[in-house]
Amino acid sequence: MESTEMTKSDQVVEEKCLEPALPATIQDIAKFEGKRVEIKGWLYNKRSSGRINFLQIRDGSGIIQGVMVKKEVPIETFKEAKKLGQESAIIVTGTVRADERADIGYELSVDNLVVISETDDYPITPKDHGTDFLLDHRHLWFRSKRQHAIMRVRSEIINACRDYFNDRGYILFDSPILTPSACEGTSNLFGTKYFDEDAYLTQSGQLYVEAGALAFGKVYCFGPTFRAEKSRTRRHLMEFWMIEPEIAYINLEENMEIQEDFVEYVVQRVLSKMKIELKIIERDISKLEKVKKPFPRVQYDEAVEILKKKGVDFTWGDDFGAEHETILTEEFDRPFFVHRYPAEAKAFYMKRDPERLELALCSDMLAPEGYGEIIGGGQREDDYDELLKRVREHELPEDAYRWYLDLRKYGSVPHGGFGLGIERTVAWVCGLHHVRETIPFPRMLNRMYP
RNA sequence: UGCGCUGUAGCUCAACGGUAGAGCAACCGGCUGUUAACCGGUAUGUUGUAGGUUCGAUUCCUACCAGCGCAGCCA
Numbered sequence: 001m002e003s004t005e006m007t008k009s010d011q012v013v014e015e016k017c018l019e020p021a022l023p024a025t026i027q028d029i030a031k032f033e034g035k036r037v038e039i040k041g042w043l044y045n046k047r048s049s050g051r052i053n054f055l056q057i058r059d060g061s062g063i064i065q066g067v068m069v070k071k072e073v074p075i076e077t078f079k080e081a082k083k084l085g086q087e088s089a090i091i092v093t094g095t096v097r098a099d100e101r102a103d104i105g106y107e108l109s110v111d112n113l114v115v116i117s118e119t120d121d122y123p124i125t126p127k128d129h130g131t132d133f134l135l136d137h138r139h140l141w142f143r144s145k146r147q148h149a150i151m152r153v154r155s156e157i158i159n160a161c162r163d164y165f166n167d168r169g170y171i172l173f174d175s176p177i178l179t180p181s182a183c184e185g186t187s188n189l190f191g192t193k194y195f196d197e198d199a200y201l202t203q204s205g206q207l208y209v210e211a212g213a214l215a216f217g218k219v220y221c222f223g224p225t226f227r228a229e230k231s232r233t234r235r236h237l238m239e240f241w242m243i244e245p246e247i248a249y250i251n252l253e254e255n256m257e258i259q260e261d262f263v264e265y266v267v268q269r270v271l272s273k274m275k276i277e278l279k280i281i282e283r284d285i286s287k288l289e290k291v292k293k294p295f296p297r298v299q300y301d302e303a304v305e306i307l308k309k310k311g312v313d314f315t316w317g318d319d320f321g322a323e324h325e326t327i328l329t330e331e332f333d334r335p336f337f338v339h340r341y342p343a344e345a346k347a348f349y350m351k352r353d354p355e356r357l358e359l360a361l362c363s364d365m366l367a368p369e370g371y372g373e374i375i376g377g378g379q380r381e382d383d384y385d386e387l388l389k390r391v392r393e394h395e396l397p398e399d400a401y402r403w404y405l406d407l408r409k410y411g412s413v414p415h416g417g418f419g420l421g422i423e424r425t426v427a428w429v430c431g432l433h434h435v436r437e438t439i440p441f442p443r444m445l446n447r448m449y450p
Numbered sequence: 451u452g453c454g455c456u457g458u459a460g461c462u463c464a465a466c467g468g469u470a471g472a473g474c475a476a477c478c479g480g481c482u483g484u485u486a487a488c489c490g491g492u493a494u495g496u497u498g499u500a501g502g503u504u505c506g507a508u509u510c511c512u513a514c515c516a517g518c519g520c521a522g523c524c525a
Contacts, residue, residue: 047488050481065485086475101483120476121460126486127474128462132517188523204525229523230451242525322521364525373525421525435525446517 021093026062032096043088053081068110089116139450149277154426160269161243165220173212173219175205188228201226213246220245232445234434239443246417252361252379255416260293267291283431296336326370339363348390351379371428377418384408
């Protein structure tokens, strides 16, 4: 099929004595000013004005307007272009021309068009659609400008996360997705079968990554995480991605220093590399420019004081709800830490503060503008007897945690780490209302399609 | 799971209890610089499901179903 199309295209070249077209992407179109190029893509939208067809062409890297003038192309080509439906696959050739009127500064004077596949009735029209409809068409939705930009930012954030740790001597140490028991002893896991045994989809790689830290010093895992919580809010997905570094020989303070350095790096990198995308999403850049360390550190006790000063009824020992998080968030113009929560409500593996045994050596990083918790982390209990006691207190199956207890038996050291939720981070960096737009195919309560 | 809201054309939404309507998309035509282009024309319905009140229900009532928002839980 391709060869016959090329012949057709070559004929036009001959007839008009045009230069051969260079393969080009819209992203790099500036390099081709004055040159004749070929763009392989899709029709994003079109308008016409009698004797001119304006074709908005997208190729995945960007959108450019192709201008097709009636008297400059064969009449059949002009008519064909006029009838083309949104998202028809097309190969367009033409000359790149600088034009002030164009969004990207360049237009394409089209001299030929080859239709690879025609489309009619593309469901996502350039008008308003409801979220439910768009989510039903998620497989098409991210062809649209805004979703396209968000997916690019997500990709860059993930690359930045990986680069940060790879460049600093961390070993990628992936944790299993199928696990024999609950990592943190909580319920709400997706259950499945491992042949005849019960198995669960992981809700955190942390326990495994601890084993990695004691072997390699500094490791991280990056993968999907599953929570079978019946949560339906703008901050929750049933399946989400988390990057979880774990480091031997660090304390809580050092842990927080790594976190702020890491988050600053990720945000600043998106700021410098994704300007176009952030503009399409209409993100207020000034908010992100303030994301510089050091991030404020607030003890749980102080956070409770802040809430009380603001007239919020709050009992010491409770965990913060969404409303409380938002109020605290308004206090700062950058992410901040809340550390040393009451140990009662926290996971069994968290180390107690030796100076105040009722507190856990843990911290959350809360993103500004009401985006809530993006990181949870802390110091792990490294004493064998203490950890065994906690396992028993939480009535966890001792046998399943044998290997985890072993880590405290053979060369135990103070260690800690944290987990950053990718989708919440993307939502915050992009300034989105809901995390469902931050992942290609969101898994939500009541939605597993497409 | 609790509280609240919604369900009408492919999409976004109207319609005091009195024969079901608009914009966009589709289709036909017009326009030499459009940019969610515009202008004229054509076609489009089991009003979520089941019952009830009523002469008459898209409208009022009940149940169910589906979805959304908020909360809890968490990243």
